[in-house]
Amino acid sequence: MKKADLKSLDLAALWRGLTRPDPAGHDRVVPPTGFTAQLTVFSAGAMAFLAVFALALALATGRLAERWSSELAQTVTVRISAPADQMDQQTRAVMAALETTPGVAEARQLPDDEVEKLLEPWFGPDVPVEALPVPRLIEVTEASSGFDAEALRLRLQGEAPGAVLDDHTRWREPLVSAANRLRALGLISLALIAAASAAMITLATKAAMAANGQVIRVLRLIGARDITIATAFVRRFTRRAAMGAAGGTALGMVAVWALPAVDQAGAFLTGLGFQGWGWLWPLLVPVFAAAIGFAATRWAALKILREVR
Incomplete structure (x- = not known):
């Protein structure tokens, strides 16, 4: 490491951030700015926005399948020609x-x-x-x-x-099957969104640690353990993921609420969105985003610290 780089580091501030009683102060050793911060917040917000729509699709198609199955199962039509x-x-x-x-x-x-x-x-x-x-x-x-x-x-x-008995089985079962497949597609989309979020946060963590390699080497020189250094990155990236997901979730809920009404959208969009207590489900998206950010950052940070000695 160059002497100029060592002089640019506030070793006293780094040591205080690692040894202060408040664990939240550990992430002060991570620079608060940089492109990784914007990347993490933006990617978390975009994925949360998409997750709200995927969740709305899964819930709506589930209600649609149940309604078609229950309402049409007990009705039969006799057609007289x-x-x-x-x-x-x-x-x-x-x-x-x-x-x-x-x-x-x-x-x-x-x-x-x-x-x-x-x-x-x-x-x-x-x-x-x-x-x-x-x-x-x-x-x-x-x-x-x-x-x-x-x-x-x-x-x-x-x-x-001239009378024909129609118990709706011929066309009810394909409709219910299609609705169930759409619900499965919504759940698969949620899983893919979670995986993509984890990948983006992992890449951002690796980029941040690579950019702060000198800081990490100095922290090791003054006695910091790998778990302490990893915790600093985990806290900061978890908070960024939660903040971005909260904003994306809010925008997604507003967009779902602004969808056309049933009489304007037609039968295809009947019930698309959240109903009643279902509006509470999107509030879990930031929680899961924070959990994904925590797990991805911790794994990436510890992996890099084990490889770089």
């Missing part, structure tokens, strides 16, 4: 068959206004239902014991040939 002169007759036959089927709690024919609402996403408002060859729909609600769907299909074929 018959000539106009036979429509009323087959409708009465279907209603009579449903009333005498064990396990059917309720059977209700959908009025034209409800059918019009079902067709509105495809044909727009004010659909002339009465002028279109729209099948007549009967909504069936199952009892808790359920009913024999195959037996009911066979009975409807004999009493009302």
